[in-house]
Amino acid sequence: MMQPTPLDAWIAEQTHGGGPLDPEKLREYQLHTLNETLAWAMENSPYHRGRLGRLPKSGLSDLGELADLPIMDESILRTRPEYVLCISQGDVARVVTLRTTGSTGEPKRLYFTAEDIAHTVDFFAVGMTQQIRSGDTAMVFMPGATPHSVGDLLRESLTRLQAECISYGFMDDPARVAEKILLHEARVLIGLPGQLLTLARAQAEALRGNISSVLLSGEHAPQWLARDIASRLDCEVFIHYGLTETGLGGGVECCAHHGMHLREADLLVEIVDPGSKQPLPAGEQGEIVLTTLRRRGMPLIRYATGDKGMLLDRDCPCGSRVARLLPLGERRGDTVPVQDSHFSLNHVDEAVFRVDRISACNAELRYGASPSEAATLRLSLATKSAGNEATHQLAAEVREAMAASPVLGPLIHSHALDVDIAWTTGAECLAAGPKRSLVIQNNQESL
């Protein structure tokens, strides 16, 4: 029998005083806190006042009316974040500056109060009870030195569960990481999906049987990647969805591993049609739009994330009634055009990691000197298989997997995309940086 997510009891307690979670009462709570948020934002933020000005004094009478409010574009967080801020600078506990890969111009800025951050720690602590027991040791592969960073908040929540939390920082060398895990007898690992995949593939023999569970966070984690880690390390793998905009924590998988249960006391999630911005029903794919419910520092109201996803129905196989979000890993602006097609690093990973013995992959795309010339995808791959003959064979397998990809295959067959393979080590791949992206070298612009 499956255990329902611990979020049910927690959300029920916060929204209607406990008992089994009642979706009707949850909606009442959400409408009430949404109206409080709208009033707070109108009173304290010139930006929200300007765009919500026509709102009735009594607020909304139904959650469905949220769809009538305008969409909040991320550009305001770059150009005038202080217009969205609802508190004095003295009450700001943390400012997060987000610089997305490859983007030029101003970074996004988000501000949080101590109370905003405390809600996130609560969520982490409740979510982690699925994975950790008192006395266990967890190792976190994210920086934890900065106060209120993800690593720091995780440490706080795990300490509350009487677990030990070791912050390693981002992974460097898979062999050294495995050694530390075994030395500290850490049975729970928390980190970026790509880094944990590299660890699981490079150090499966050393770690198998010593890990009870893994939490993937910080970047999109596709289902195939989670399954791959689970089978190599023989452990349970949970995926977490969270953005700085969701307050770092957003939603986490339950033991059914189909969709992430959302922290519904703090977040309202809509899936909207990317064009009309009108909400779509559960089961349909669209853009993830967020509204924060108890956030005081910088409330977000119908904030368009640029992430693609879908809501699943409330009846989860685990028995929970908490809403489930399935992020689809496509983000506005993360695909690159080659001739009349587009692809992303996810498509490259999906093909490359079909080859069992590949443990790490970095990719760089170089466009031809003219638009008609083929673009080159340069892959830096790591494997434990040694010797020229072994890597020669592996390169052939990678090329075969790329050619079989429904997205990359047609580009390769039509000679619009060449694939170039170089061999490196797992440590060198990880040294290229924790946040993975498809590096673009544009010959046409580098004149």
Ligand SMILES: [Zn+2]
């Ligand atoms: Zn569930």
